[in-house]
Amino acid sequence: MSMRQKKPSAINVTVLERLRAAGLRPTRQRLALAKLLFARGHRHCSAEQLFNEAKGHRVDVSLATVYNALHDFTAKGLLREISIDSSSSYFDTNTGNHHHFYFERSGQLEDIADDQVSIAALPAAPGGAEISRVDVIIRIRA
Amino acid sequence: MSMRQKKPSAINVTVLERLRAAGLRPTRQRLALAKLLFARGHRHCSAEQLFNEAKGHRVDVSLATVYNALHDFTAKGLLREISIDSSSSYFDTNTGNHHHFYFERSGQLEDIADDQVSIAALPAAPGGAEISRVDVIIRIRA
DNA sequence: CAAGTTGTTTAGAATAATTCTAATTAGACA
DNA sequence: TGTCTAATTAGAATTATTCTAAACAACTTG
Ligand SMILES: [Mn+2]
Ligand SMILES: [Mn+2]
Ligand SMILES: [Zn+2]
Ligand SMILES: [Zn+2]
Numbered sequence: 001m002s003m004r005q006k007k008p009s010a011i012n013v014t015v016l017e018r019l020r021a022a023g024l025r026p027t028r029q030r031l032a033l034a035k036l037l038f039a040r041g042h043r044h045c046s047a048e049q050l051f052n053e054a055k056g057h058r059v060d061v062s063l064a065t066v067y068n069a070l071h072d073f074t075a076k077g078l079l080r081e082i083s084i085d086s087s088s089s090y091f092d093t094n095t096g097n098h099h100h101f102y103f104e105r106s107g108q109l110e111d112i113a114d115d116q117v118s119i120a121a122l123p124a125a126p127g128g129a130e131i132s133r134v135d136v137i138i139r140i141r142a
Numbered sequence: 143m144s145m146r147q148k149k150p151s152a153i154n155v156t157v158l159e160r161l162r163a164a165g166l167r168p169t170r171q172r173l174a175l176a177k178l179l180f181a182r183g184h185r186h187c188s189a190e191q192l193f194n195e196a197k198g199h200r201v202d203v204s205l206a207t208v209y210n211a212l213h214d215f216t217a218k219g220l221l222r223e224i225s226i227d228s229s230s231s232y233f234d235t236n237t238g239n240h241h242h243f244y245f246e247r248s249g250q251l252e253d254i255a256d257d258q259v260s261i262a263a264l265p266a267a268p269g270g271a272e273i274s275r276v277d278v279i280i281r282i283r284a
Numbered sequence: 285c286a287a288g289t290t291g292t293t294t295a296g297a298a299t300a301a302t303t304c305t306a307a308t309t310a311g312a313c314a
Numbered sequence: 315t316g317t318c319t320a321a322t323t324a325g326a327a328t329t330a331t332t333c334t335a336a337a338c339a340a341c342t343t344g
Binding site for chain 4: 025026027028046047048063064067087088089
């Protein structure tokens, strides 16, 4: 009974399947990053944050790979990219319809469930163009 | 009757008064930039755009000054800064309540009058914090 | 399993928007 | 006009992000 054999845990299997289902090769780096991102609850995370978190967990991964993974995950619909503060963008593990509180002082984002906001009237897109999504951002001062 | 005396035009007087009213010294550079920004209709303008426009109008002004002016104008409420695309921020000459179409392909912004959007329900800010503003962005694909 | 193929990772350089520094210039106002 | 203070500027610095091209690893096929 070798100590080498590591049986993949439930969370690892889930993450691996998510990557495969998205058409992304489950590399060591992507698995580790996806685990950090998706292990528990929804989050809003910058590239730098994820990179530091990886370092903290002894996950050896380059910053370029963090950017690659975040963009690949976003392209496959596993993440949503949010640019609110021009200083850096956030990646949201919640890809469903929802909105945000933005705390101007701290730069934190907090989810607002879709049904908490009701938009009664919306103008038609000019020229009948297709709406890709509607973002509501409630900015909180201080 | 000297050709040197230049009587300030109506638009120049207006711009000068706006700067003074805001507590900003009406310098040659600020007057020229404010004229470009506020001369006609509302606009959404990046620093680079304004800088190039100034060059086109033979307004000799440094890029640092363009940034300084845009931030000073924003701090005094003459402009509103908008960060939608993480690649650069826009400055909006419309500082009243309104919302935006964002054309993902071109990066253009278009105003939506406040009364065209009706938000029936909004969650309370956590901890009774003060809402500084609510932004609605309708993203248009293609 | 052993290629062979293709996608991924990476260090480090490059890019680009923005900010900073420190020296010069120019409004304001007595 | 002279003094004071704020604004402008060139150019360097900063910072998030992207690019390059070489090494590597996952997948496929035989
Ligand atoms: Mn991005
Ligand atoms: Mn800014
Ligand atoms: Zn979210
Ligand atoms: Zn606007």
